[in-house]
Amino acid sequence: MSKPTDNPNTLDTCPMQAQLPAKATEQTGNGAELHQQAGGTHPALTTQQGLIIADNQNSLTAGKKGPTLLEDFILREKITHFDHERIPERVVHARGSAAHGYFELTDSLADFTTAEILTQTGVQTPVFCRFSTVAGGAGSVDTPRDIRGFAVKFYTQQGNWDLVGNNTPVFFIQDAIKFPDLIHAVKMEPDRGYPQAASAHDTFWDFISLSPETLHNVLWAMSDRAIPRSLRMMEGFGIHSFRLINKDGKSTFVKFHWRPKLGIQSTVWDEAVKLQGADNDFHRRDFFEALQNGGAPEWEFAVQLFTEEDAAKFPFDHLDATKLIPEELVPLRVIGKMVLNRWPDNFFAETEQVAFCPANVVPGIDFSNDPLLQGRLFSYLDTQLSRLGGPNFAQIPVNAPKCPFHSTQRDGHMQMRPQKGRVAYEPSSLEANSPRESQALGFRHAAQIDDGQKGRIRPESFADHYSQPRQFFKSQTPIEQAHIASALVFELSKVETGHVQMAVLAQLQHVDMDLAKRVAAGLGIKTLPPAAPNSVPVLDLPPSPALQIIGKMKPTLEGRTVGILVAEGSKQADVQRFKEAAEQAGATVKLVAPKRYIALDDGSQPVINGQLAGTPSVLFDAVVSIISMEEAEKLAKDGAAIDWFKDAFGHLKAIAACPATDKFLLPKANVTKDAGVTTTDAGDVATFIEAAKTRQWDREPKVRTLA
DSSP states (O other), X not given: OOOOOXXXXXXXXXXXXXXXXXXXXXXXXXXXXXXXXGGGOSOOOBOTTXXXXXXXXXXXXXXXTSOBOTTOHHHHHHHHHHHTSSOOOOSSSOSEEEEEEEEEEOXXXXXXXXXXXXXXXXOEEXXXXXXXXXXXXXXXXXXXXXXXXXXXXXEEBTEEEXXXXXXXXXXSOSSXXXXXXXXXXXXXXXXXXXXXXXXXXXXXXXXXXXXXXXHHHHHHHHSGGGSBSOGGGOOEEOOSOEEEEOTTSOEEEEEEEEEETTOOXXXXXXXXXXXXXXXXXXXXXXXXXXXXXXXXXXXXXXXXXXXXXXXXXXXXXXXXXXXXXXXXXXXXXXXXXXXXXEOOSOIIIIIXXXXXXXXXXXXXXXXXXXXXXXXXXXXXXXXXXXXXXXXXXXXXXXXXXSSOOOOOOOOOTTXXXXXXXXXXXXXXXXXXXXXXXXXXXXXXOOOXXXXXXXXXXXXXXXXXXXXXXXXXXXXXXXXXXXXXXXXXXXXXXXXXXXXXXXHHHXXXXXXXXXXXXXXXXXXXXXXXXXXXXXXXXXXXXXXXXXXXXXXXXXXXXXXXXXEEEOOTTOOHHHHHHHHHHHHHTTOEEEEEESSSOOOOTTSOOOOOOEEGGGOOGGGOSEEEEOOOHHHHHHHTTOHHHHHHHHHHHHTTOEEEEOHHHHHHTTTTTTOOOOTTEEEOSGGGHHHHHHHHTSOOGGGHHHHOOOO
């Protein structure tokens, strides 16, 4: 009999434990001896069928120099599997990072739903959460300006529930029929194959300029929300209105929110650009290292609950996915938390093969008539059939329910469960234990009334495309407004077609005239075009401070990283003082040096986490420099060292500089003293720690010109 494996999710059914002979001396093709299996601890290498392989170094040939033989089934199996290691990547959200964890309900919604995941407090339900960029391919970078996916699979005892959303509460389009056009527009232009993972090109902005419904999410994409500091510091949104159904069949509308315990934080644009060059995997590495170091990123789970009667009073249609419900209108109710605490065992098997679908819900949760959601209910399932090879993708461990399940589905490509018995249908009378429908426990849709009319007609309540974009922009702090304007200037400066630029400016006037003028001035356009036609009046909705980042930013070093620049002879006591203070404040500390191996003034050799030439300051949230006069004088001739301080200052980060750095390096980097630039004196450690908990926003007008 086969021996059970340690991993309950493994697909191996014959884990061979046989060993190679203790003295394997057969020569390989290059003359190297096979290594002995020390202590007999290594299992024998086998084929997928469990056959032990004697030689994994040489193909079967007709003679020493003859052709390879077709009968070499080991070679064919190995190469065939290799050829198919890459499944078709996702059309959107191709580049992702994910983790396992749990969800725990703290406030029951038993009055609103029968879903146990939302009614049973104190239960830790396993989850798998995947974050992703939208536009780029699987091999693109982590830090482009882009919307981020935020998808959570709850393995509940009533079945899997997938909450598939983004880090913005709105979407670009109102109807799923436009989704292929949106993605075709934002993806690489088909005649030239670029740009990758970028919206700054003609086809995207041409589509935007002709589709005013997109403008709200465009402003979110132009805001700092689209360049997050970390996956651990993003909000998440279910976007659509869903329904909760209670035991009496009464339904209540709900929107779902995730709020990071670490608070929201973003990069600045120049920093995001340089991060792409410094570390293509910046977000993935940050996430991985946080989990490896014992950090467990946590999010609050909150809901907005409202009735049909409440919705009728809103100055917008909540079924329009380009609209949000301001928190000031319907407050968030925090009902639980999600903690992510384990990196996947295998990236491909889990992060790449996980299949989310908004149609995966549990009894007590139902859909609204949002036309974008309705299309997604079909699209995701259809996509999985193509990506994962057929209808049995739910049998892949990361997709399989963790509760008992029974269906009459049989056969199909990659069927991995040889079901027993003769009955594969329902109802049946031939087997006493065949699955049956359950009126008492089964899923029920909300009873709702529609007008019964068939047609391709968008509701008039979807016609207001500008009021919420205006509200979003006016809700931002002046700094964030400047960032949005500057992002629009950058994006439109990459557009080669003049009339597309003018069409966007015509729309921006409905959002804010000053915004339109600032963008035009940034492009060098002297005269604004006429405002775009608009069929409904634009409302001046009250500002919503909850839509800001800077106003909500949590001053903390928890989850952040501090870089300390050291060199030969650096003062160990100063290094230790700053390291202990930063770690006590919750930060991770990494040492950077001109060389990987140096000695401090006490002779100790610290672990150097990065060599200066390849570890720029963009990788850190705040920086410290503790170097000798001799080393500082050398580094003053090193462009990487000068940029280390220049970028930290330009990216509004706190800097603690020793006397040698202050004398030789800060002047070269054009760093001037402000509240965020301190010394390494013992009395300044606490001052530095406080400054490092946030960005130095007052510095920004001194270091760059914004629109």
